[in-house]
């Protein structure tokens with residue numbers, strides 16, 4: 002089922018001072034396709050949970066419309082929207098066994114016991130819970146409890162699955178495992194899903210598309226590739242992964258954009274419609290897009306290594322470059338071939354324009 006938000010805004014009124022208002026969500030428009038998984042990503046307080054709660058019906062929007070499967074659901078209460086929410090606190094019943102927890106919603110719907118058993122067994126098998134059916138929640142690990150919560154949401158065959166930071170309570174390793182598992186299950190069942198997180202790696206792993214929000218406003222909506230490699234603005238580039246920002250001036254603008262960077266001119270692929278000749282622009286270059294070497298010729302920067310961290314598969318450097326406040330961050334993914342540099346070494350930095358991205 003598709004989910005469509007049209008001009009959704011949410012204004013909260015201060016409980017102590019009713020004259021004070023706060024816009025938590027501002028004019029959000031998005032169409033989530035059937036079977037698609039979209040993540041709302043952004044820093045704390047950006048309005049992602051409020052937007053999710055508006056879709057679920059737990060919160061009313063101030064203005065705008067919510068459509069599920071093309072039908073206006075503004076006036077439908079949460080329990081009539083046919084969506085299931087998976088929370089960070091697992092919200093499973095402590096006094097019921099795993100199997101009873103999973104079958105609870107089916108029982109409420111009046112399904113026969115024998116049929117419930119068939120459905121519950123099926124979902125437990127899919128989710129690797131078969132051996133745990135008789136356990137009590139207190140006898141489960143955090144990851145297992147979250148799997149039970151997910152199984153309980155899915156067994157009801159909701160039209161829309163909503164995830165509100167479901168992995169925040171788990172340790173880092175388990176979070177990584179579970180996010181892959183959530184994506185696997187979502188794809189297997191093809192359930193339209195919306196996932197709220199502030200963790201960009203989690204968003205990249207589970208999403209078909211990511212909606213990046215800041216201060217209640219959509220900053221960018223795109224595939225993980227678009228968000229990482231073609232960020233529309235400084236906020237997105239900075240929030241997703243690490244980035245070096247290089248100031249430049251637009252010299253010519255055609256299929257490519259020629260930029261003046263210091264004394265150099267160089268052509269870049271252009272995906273940004275807001276660039277203007279004579280105006281300033283910013284080159285976004287990810288640490289892995291920079292190549293470190295000794296040769297002065299063709300170098301974009303020369304500078305001194307101020308930090309060199311060996312991480313096994315990679316070498317991470319910070320390089321102080323003249324006339325730049327921030328050090329340039331570079332990652333070498335093949336230090337054995339590319340060479341190791343140490344603090345104090347003078348190095349050259351080059352990059353291929355194809356691995357850079359230009360924003361206005």
Ligand SMILES: Nc1ncnc2c1ncn2[C@@H]1O[C@H](COP(=O)(O)OP(=O)(O)OP(=O)(O)O)[C@@H](O)[C@H]1O
Nearest residue numbers: 013014025043044045046047048049050051052199
């Ligand atoms: N019931 C409420 N009354 C007043 N303000 C609220 C209410 N609920 C949320 N807010 C405010 O709206 C803004 C957005 O909140 P929201 O929970 O959507 O953010 P979020 O992006 O999900 O953040 P987090 O990751 O911290 O949960 C915040 O500034 C929050 O304080």
